[in-house]
Amino acid sequence: MITNFKLKHRIFNFGLAVAVICFCSQTYAQSYLGNSMDNYAGVHAVVYNPANVFDSPFRTDINLISASGYFGSDYLGLSLSDMLSADGEFNFDEDAERSPSNSNHFFTNIDVLGPSFMFNVGEKQSFAVTTRLRGLFNADNVNGNLYEKVSEGFEIGENFDFDSQDLNVTAHVFSEIGLTYGREVVKTQDQFLKAGITLKYLMGAGGIFMNSPELSGTFNGLTNNLTTQGAISYGSTPGFESDSPEFSDLQSGFGADIGVVYEYRKRIVDGTVLGKRAQQYKFKAALAITDIGSINYQNSQQTVYDANGDVNALEFETKDLEQVLEDNYTGTRTIGNQKLQLPTALQLMADYYIGNRWYVGLHQGLSLRKSGSADANGIINTTTVSPRWESKYFSVYSPLGLRQYSGFAWGLGFRLGPLTVGSGSILTNLISDNSKNTDIYVGLKIPLYKKIDY
Template identity: 25%
Template structure:
């Protein structure tokens, strides 16, 4: 049995690709993850560990070391604030860290509002969840451009460059909320074999998109005459398209459900989970609820669906400039006001409305969870982008392969995910602690302390309450 188990691990590691899931690090693998695992694989609701569980609230996002330096001007919520505010967005966004070391740029924020799950007897469970998510994605943003954004153009920290080639580029901000209903059922309950399936349907509302796409032949960063501490960005042969589905406006809860003002859509998740073995079963510990399997296999599809934008106040412009000059003031205008700020600085040759369908961050997840010692697990997970769409406006997840050693029991979890993100030269070393009702997790500790580079860390903080399904109650 041991030889077969180790062979299985080796084979799995050989054929897994590289992916990264936008979920709470560590808790998505835990047998006690409950609601948080259900967003990754709804099959966890079949034969649930919890009689009921309530997510009081959770907040997450990608940040870098600057988050702890610029106290008072930091924000996990920059991608969520962009549709509703222009206040200090330039400063706030500079404290967020891309999960990608180089190209593409990827920032994310998430709020998990109060949600709940309930067991329906021994083998079934349901969950209702509310989430708000925000993304900033950038393609082909040169290192010098990213550096001047962080270092500013009015300091001596931005080095001069001359006639650097560029090419096509994209920068997209999207945010949306969803309410979801999940159901899971356990179809097989034998000593050595357990099979669970689950599904989620979600309604998307309050969606807003703003973007800038274009191409440039070259760019330069040159000192300003008579002001050596300040510089300006010069872009040659700039062709651009900029648009938004709705103008920046203050948040109104009632308007979020209006398809004339915000995008709407539908999505669904599907999941299956199989457990093999009962080697770690204990007959002597009456309240021992720990799983007894040797290994658990899981597969799921998440966020299959799209957002439909047919709003009345949308706008798209196109234009071309043989040479464009951007200073620090213009840089902040574009950062704070997004496409609307860009449109005030650059003329429009054509103007139209925005009406498109944008895919959700569709992904396929595969995982193997091996129990090496009772209560100690080694999880290997893969999350690939689902579908072949290369459209710049579609939301996606960076790809990585994650190995997570984990200790868990019914009251606490300790996990140390190691993520190999596609495009990054070095792995990300994370840590997750779940202590009773409180959990705190990081996907890349090095990104929080290292000043060089722009790579950040996904961080989560949340609170939950629950009641377990005890064995004597189930029997």
């Protein structure tokens, strides 16, 4: 646990580097919450389920640039209204609400969807080519009580015990080029089934990783001495050994998404103020497994420390992490291959057509990586219900979700022709005094529609 807190400046620099890359690219946790259920989401829907590439309402859909950011923790809660009204004087140390526990979690997902397009080949198959840049950060099973002691200082005269299990910190930056193929599988008068697969070529910029299966300790307030038991493993890929990561040594890997979509097509003709239209389905269900794969980084550096020993707590105020570890513990350093796992997830969706262009959708994103798994990123489990009004040129939706570690989230978004803007949590962020997650997305594309309006 000690490592996580003395590592905070390096983690911050890493996260800042990821953000700079994304916004310099002209700015996907979970990406595009709410919008992904829209039948006119196009390429954005392919990212969640490759089967969506087939039988869309587009002749082709060209994404120019889109970006999504998802940030949160169950440790730190903020009031967005207080921050906006503070005129730059908001103090995180004093004004943010903290909820320390023996197992806190921190997470970041920044996803930029670059130039991408989808197109049809014949009547029963479609293709898509996608490009993405992604930055992922997970800190799982962090002892928040110890974090406060280390970051604010141990109190003289106050004893303190801690116990940490399955600590994992993984930060990873990579890009990918995906080729998606989707086609019709079954089609009858009322039943329709399609399937798809995306094969990805991954280009890893690198990352840092730390884990500790078990670490416990006691602080003696009279002697100012911290006694610890356990082990800590810490390392980085080439180019990430310093506080200023370099992105010059890209290493390759492979990944995949697979998915199916079923539709019950009881065809409906709606009469509305906008005229009559043919609705494609009454009910839709979808299943996909996304981000299967990993990147293997050669010549990565890793040090395993035997953390059985004593440390004077004052050392954490005057030395950086690596110096404290080297001065107090026995470490074994190795150079070799390091595999960083992608955030493999199960994506479940259902969509019901109410009538008059109104729908209600359900989306569940479930991580297939166990929390605390070493050298792996994972998504945050979410369940989202999203009512929406949808048409060819305009859609509006308001997702309501339950998110692992951070609770209820309520958002708002819209699609207006080529522009998509939204957030799965903006309304919660505005009204809550203790908001523990936030996300936002924006996208610009060129949609070329089919003549049929559904």
